[in-house]
Amino acid sequence: MDRDLVERARSGDQQAFADLVHQISDTLYGVARRILRDTGLAEDVLQTALVTIWRKLPHLRDSERFDAWAFRILVHACYADAPRNRQWAMTVRALPLERADTTDDFRSIDDRDELERAFRSIPLDQRAVFVLHHHVGLPLVAVAETLGIPDGTARSRLHYATRALRTAFEASRQQGQKAEERLA
Amino acid sequence: MSDRLFDNAINDWLESGSDRTPPSAIDAVLLAVKTTPQERDLRIPRRFYQMTTSMRLGAAIAIVAVVGIGALIVFRGPAPGVGGEPTPSPAVLPTATPSPTTAAQAVADRLDITKWTTYTSSRYGFSIGHPTDWTERPADHSWTLPAAAPSGEPDAMGTSAEGFIAPGQTVLVSAWSVVVAPGTSAQTWMVDVYCPSISVPSASDCDRLGPGGPRVTPVTVDGHAGVLARFAEDTQAFILVGSRMYIVACWRPEDEPSVAPYGGATRLLEGYISTMHLLPGGPATPAPTTRPS
Numbered sequence: 001m002d003r004d005l006v007e008r009a010r011s012g013d014q015q016a017f018a019d020l021v022h023q024i025s026d027t028l029y030g031v032a033r034r035i036l037r038d039t040g041l042a043e044d045v046l047q048t049a050l051v052t053i054w055r056k057l058p059h060l061r062d063s064e065r066f067d068a069w070a071f072r073i074l075v076h077a078c079y080a081d082a083p084r085n086r087q088w089a090m091t092v093r094a095l096p097l098e099r100a101d102t103t104d105d106f107r108s109i110d111d112r113d114e115l116e117r118a119f120r121s122i123p124l125d126q127r128a129v130f131v132l133h134h135h136v137g138l139p140l141v142a143v144a145e146t147l148g149i150p151d152g153t154a155r156s157r158l159h160y161a162t163r164a165l166r167t168a169f170e171a172s173r174q175q176g177q178k179a180e181e182r183l184a
Numbered sequence: 185m186s187d188r189l190f191d192n193a194i195n196d197w198l199e200s201g202s203d204r205t206p207p208s209a210i211d212a213v214l215l216a217v218k219t220t221p222q223e224r225d226l227r228i229p230r231r232f233y234q235m236t237t238s239m240r241l242g243a244a245i246a247i248v249a250v251v252g253i254g255a256l257i258v259f260r261g262p263a264p265g266v267g268g269e270p271t272p273s274p275a276v277l278p279t280a281t282p283s284p285t286t287a288a289q290a291v292a293d294r295l296d297i298t299k300w301t302t303y304t305s306s307r308y309g310f311s312i313g314h315p316t317d318w319t320e321r322p323a324d325h326s327w328t329l330p331a332a333a334p335s336g337e338p339d340a341m342g343t344s345a346e347g348f349i350a351p352g353q354t355v356l357v358s359a360w361s362v363v364v365a366p367g368t369s370a371q372t373w374m375v376d377v378y379c380p381s382i383s384v385p386s387a388s389d390c391d392r393l394g395p396g397g398p399r400v401t402p403v404t405v406d407g408h409a410g411v412l413a414r415f416a417e418d419t420q421a422f423i424l425v426g427s428r429m430y431i432v433a434c435w436r437p438e439d440e441p442s443v444a445p446y447g448g449a450t451r452l453l454e455g456y457i458s459t460m461h462l463l464p465g466g467p468a469t470p471a472p473t474t475r476p477s
Contacts, residue, residue, distance in 0.1 A: 012222055014214075014217055014218065017217060018214050018217075021210055021213060021214065022210070025205040025209070025210055025213075026203050026204060026205050027203070029203055029204075029205040029209075030203035033201065033203065034198060039201075040366045040367045043205075043206055043209045043367050044367060044369060046205065046209055046213075047209055047212055047213050047216070047369055047371070047372075048369075050213040050217075051213060051216050051217065051220060051371075054213075054217050054220060054222065055220060055221075055222055055223050056222075056223055057222060058222050058223055058224060059223065111193045111196075111197070112193075112196070112197045112200070115193065115194065115197045116197065131198075134194065134195075134198055135198055135199070165194065166190060169190055169193055169194075
């Protein structure tokens with residue numbers, strides 16, 4: 001992150017903030033989309049988070065910590081907005097059927113479907129830890145620091161999320177095997 | 185089940201899809217930023233980041249001095265006159281007690297929402313209070329965009345919104361709701377209304393959102409988050425609940441004499457939205473209406 005840009009935005013430079021938004025928006029949007037599993041909702045949350053970042057920037061003491069600080073604001077915006085909009089969350093998504101011309105491809109689609117379903121069923125705080133760790137690539141200690149939670153809590157949330165996904169994945173694989181056996 | 189297989193599946197699933205932010209989202213943020221002030225950092229640092237030896241010595245002396253003076257006060261006993269015989273005080277000449285200003289009292293009375301009348305709009309799905317001496321002007325058809333885009337002029341709303349008119353027809357407050365597209369926020373909605381890509385009502389409408397545009401502050405209405413946007417000519421509150429946007433507008437500038445009895449347009453609008461409740465079932469299905477040709 002360009003520290004100078006953060007400092008200028010922090011002192012109220014709107015153009016610097018616009019440049020900053022262009023630098024960070026894709027990353028933040030990607031995180032929100034993965035946590036919420038809904039592009040429309042992720043877009044709303046991103047907007048809320050970016051405006052909050054602008055408003056609260058003067059409170060940021062150390063511009064080196066901008067990324068972690070921004071992630072924390074984004075995740076809290078996800079927590080705040082998701083429950084209100086849960087009933088409108090899209091549950092339909094396009095599957096790449098044209099590529100599913102082999103058993104492995106079908107299996108992959110089934111796997112994704114099961115993982116998707118399992119992920120949607122776990123709490124947002126577990127999803128946030130999982131996405132920051134696996135997608136952003138933060139070590140668990142950094143995830144805990146970013147979210148302002150104890151290391152042990154981050155570890156247990158990651159454990160529960162991974163366990164749910166693994167269970168769903170194994171179930172998907174077993175179903176696939178049974179289907180293949182029946183066809184044979 | 186191998187971990188590698190699982191890890192690959194997770195990676196494949198997690199990394200699917202595009203992370204490119206829709207340009208409209210960025211535009212909306214940058215527009216909002218133009219009208220959103222940053223919070224001032226008023227915190228006082230608890231300590232200097234780098235304390236020199238002399239600074240530490242100074243701090244220690246200050247602490248010792250404060251503790252010493254405190255101890256002296258505590259152990260020295262009560263000061264003369266405190267806890268002892270009451271000291272006769274010089275006679276105080278009776279003076280006129282300053283009473284609360286009548287203007288402030290009048291504003292408080294007018295904004296006493298407990299005395300307001302409640303109006304229920306089944307068309308738009310809410311109930312809202314208004315001062316008892318105001319006249320209700322019910323909507324006779326549903327509001328649509330852009331046929332009746334609010335342009336800062338009360339007449340532009342026509343009778344498509346629930347209207348409340350002050351005595352002497354000096355102030356109009358409108359309230360209505362509308363279903364919005366998914367992904368709409370208060371900011372993007374303002375852009376849609378005031379800066380439509382087609383059939384622009386007037387350039388000045390769009391200018392309302394530019395530099396020097398509305399001052400936006402967060403508000404809560406019936407437990408739902410919203411924003412209050414103070415434009416130069418009027419003040420409007422936007423509350424997005426699900427796919428429906430609720431709007432309450434006071435069509436007067438903040439410091440116009442007509443809203444002075446209510447403490448200004450913003451205070452008046454705050455009074456209105458503090459009485460607003462959303463109907464649990466939402467709006468009733470609007471009956472077909474015939475619009476005047």
